[in-house]
Amino acid sequence: MKRLLIALFCILSLPVFANEPTATQAEATDKEAFSPGEMILHHIGDSHEWHFATLGDEEHGTHFTIPLPVIAYQPAKGLSVFSSSKLAHGEAYNGLKLEHEHLVAEDGSKVYDFSITKNVASLLLSAAILLLVFTAVARGYRRNHGGAPRGIQSFFEPIVIFIRDEVAKKSIGPKYERYMPYLLTIFFFIWFNNLLGLMPGAANLTGNIAVTMTLALMTLLITLASSNKNYWAHIFATPGVPKPLLLIMIPVELIGVVVKPFSLMIRLFANITAGHIVVLSFISLIFIFKSIFISPVTLAFGLFINVLELLVAILQAYIFTLLTAMYIGGAVEEHHDADYQMGGGDGADEAHVAHAAH
Amino acid sequence: MELITPNIGLIFWQLVIFLIVLFLLAKFAWKPILGSLKEREDSIESALRMADQAKLEMQQLKAGNEKLIAEARMERDKMMQEATQMANQLIEQAKNKATEEGSRMIMQAREAIQNEKHAALTEVKNTAAKLSIDIAERILRRELADAGSQQQLVDSYLKDVKLN
Numbered sequence: 001m002k003r004l005l006i007a008l009f010c011i012l013s014l015p016v017f018a019n020e021p022t023a024t025q026a027e028a029t030d031k032e033a034f035s036p037g038e039m040i041l042h043h044i045g046d047s048h049e050w051h052f053a054t055l056g057d058e059e060h061g062t063h064f065t066i067p068l069p070v071i072a073y074q075p076a077k078g079l080s081v082f083s084s085s086k087l088a089h090g091e092a093y094n095g096l097k098l099e100h101e102h103l104v105a106e107d108g109s110k111v112y113d114f115s116i117t118k119n120v121a122s123l124l125l126s127a128a129i130l131l132l133v134f135t136a137v138a139r140g141y142r143r144n145h146g147g148a149p150r151g152i153q154s155f156f157e158p159i160v161i162f163i164r165d166e167v168a169k170k171s172i173g174p175k176y177e178r179y180m181p182y183l184l185t186i187f188f189f190i191w192f193n194n195l196l197g198l199m200p201g202a203a204n205l206t207g208n209i210a211v212t213m214t215l216a217l218m219t220l221l222i223t224l225a226s227s228n229k230n231y232w233a234h235i236f237a238t239p240g241v242p243k244p245l246l247l248i249m250i251p252v253e254l255i256g257v258v259v260k261p262f263s264l265m266i267r268l269f270a271n272i273t274a275g276h277i278v279v280l281s282f283i284s285l286i287f288i289f290k291s292i293f294i295s296p297v298t299l300a301f302g303l304f305i306n307v308l309e310l311l312v313a314i315l316q317a318y319i320f321t322l323l324t325a326m327y328i329g330g331a332v333e334e335h336h337d338a339d340y341q342m343g344g345g346d347g348a349d350e351a352h353v354a355h356a357a358h
Numbered sequence: 359m360e361l362i363t364p365n366i367g368l369i370f371w372q373l374v375i376f377l378i379v380l381f382l383l384a385k386f387a388w389k390p391i392l393g394s395l396k397e398r399e400d401s402i403e404s405a406l407r408m409a410d411q412a413k414l415e416m417q418q419l420k421a422g423n424e425k426l427i428a429e430a431r432m433e434r435d436k437m438m439q440e441a442t443q444m445a446n447q448l449i450e451q452a453k454n455k456a457t458e459e460g461s462r463m464i465m466q467a468r469e470a471i472q473n474e475k476h477a478a479l480t481e482v483k484n485t486a487a488k489l490s491i492d493i494a495e496r497i498l499r500r501e502l503a504d505a506g507s508q509q510q511l512v513d514s515y516l517k518d519v520k521l522n
Contacts, residue, residue: 041360041361044361045360045361046365046368071367100360112366112367113365113366113367114366114367114370114371115367116371117365117367117368119368120367120368120371120375123371123372123375124375127375127376127378127379130379130383131379131382131383131386131387134383134386134387134388134391135386135387137387137391138386138387138390138391141390141391141394142390142394145394146394146397146398146401157391157395160391160392160395161395164392164395177392180388180392181380181383181384181388181389182380184383184388185376185379185380185383185384185388189376189379208365208368209361209362209363209364210364210365210366210368210369210372211368211372213364213369214369214372214373214376215372215376218376269362273361
């Protein structure tokens with residue numbers, strides 16, 4: 001109650017503080033105008049260096065930055081590998097330079113950028129964490145053979161069992177075992193990376209469209225690779241649909257095949273990126289109003305959104321895994337006698353989950 | 359739009375690293391974890407089934423025991439009954455035999471007594487007859503003078519003749 005009152009007070013006093021800095025901001029626009037949009041986009045985007053903080057101004061201050069390797073392939077010149085510190089402050093090296101975090105050739109020729117960017121570095125870090133954590137869990141099973149789970153093992157066991165029983169078994173059916181490694185890996189990959197993304201100074205990996213696209217494409221490929229004739233029969237000769245309508249139904253169903261992974265890609269990307277944008281927006285408030293008195297609002301709302309993001313982190317991992325399992329389940333389903341209800345229920349479930357996710 | 363343009367480099371790294379992670383986790387984490395979970399569940403299930411079976415066997419054993427006990431009890435009752443019957447029969451037999459024997463012995467005794475009595479009586483008769491004859495002979499042989507001495511004599515004889 002007290003906290004609520006404080007928050008309310010802060011909101012009510014907001015316009016009072018807001019009046020003052022707008023004038024000062026207008027005076028200061030000439031040099032260092034703060035652009036929250038640019039700052040936020042910079043933070044949620046990728047970068048060729050891992051920048052943590054800067055003390056002082058942009059040009060003369062101290063930068064706390066980890067330079068990352070740049071790996072560029074140019075059809076004319078071949079592969080070049082060097083540290084990103086050589087490209088700092090817009091300098092050119094080996095005929096390459098950074099333009100808005102994009103690696104371009106000075107002569108305008110095509111460059112394929114395979115650099116270990118901030119996101120790739122974060123990806124490697126998460127891969128190492130995943131491997132360390134789950135080999136430790138597996139070791140627990142070997143050491144503690146047949147016994148009750150202990151330590152880290154007992155934390156992850158219920159989650160693994162949940163994914164197996166509630167997600168894989170229910171959505172895929174008797175053939176679930178083949179898909180367990182993939183489902184567990186995407187679940188923990190997305191969850192761990194969502195959490196890592198919430199760390200201060202961390203990369204926004206699962207909020208990057210390239211990452212979610214790759215994950216969604218893998219789901220699509222697995223779905224198509226495991227599809228049986230019922231799946232295709234459902235697309236090309238939807239049961240209970242009159243022949244002339246198939247002209248419309250076949251394209252619709254084919255679009256559906258692509259739309260499913262597309263929705264996976266957009267959902268994860270949008271949810272995680274949106275969370276980051278909201279948190280960064282609240283932080284930006286301090287710089288927009290140029291007042292320290294706005295910080296309680298920033299703190300309260302930023303904290304609230306951050307805690308919400310902890311929930312979203314596991315929820316999005318769960319949704320991605322559940323929908324992947326459902327798409328695979330639809331592809332491997334054997335008999336389609338309950339097709340009518342199944343199709344309806346499936347779609348409704350999905351819509352429900354998708355609705356809950358936004 | 360920069361934000362929704364996938365970067366080829368990141369796609370490449372994501373694909374490579376994810377597949378490596380997937381492979382390594384599948385081999386070194388998921389396989390042993392899921393295997394152990396399955397093994398544990400199987401062992402729990404088999405233990406439960408065994409416990410159920412043991413319970414059933416126990417019940418069967420208990421039912422068998424009860425049947426055996428009931429049978430034994432019936433057997434014992436039967437034996438007891440038989441024994442009682444036999445004992446009664448024996449007692450009855452013994453009693454009958456004893457009564458018979460007793461009456462026979464009494465009869466024999468009675469017979470013997472009768473015989474003895476007859477013999478004694480015969481002897482008494484004989485002795486009395488002999489004595490009477492003897493006395494009469496003596497009286498006759500000695501003719502006594504007076505009645506006094508006669509009487510005396512008779513008395514003395516009579517004194518001699520103690521009924522033996």
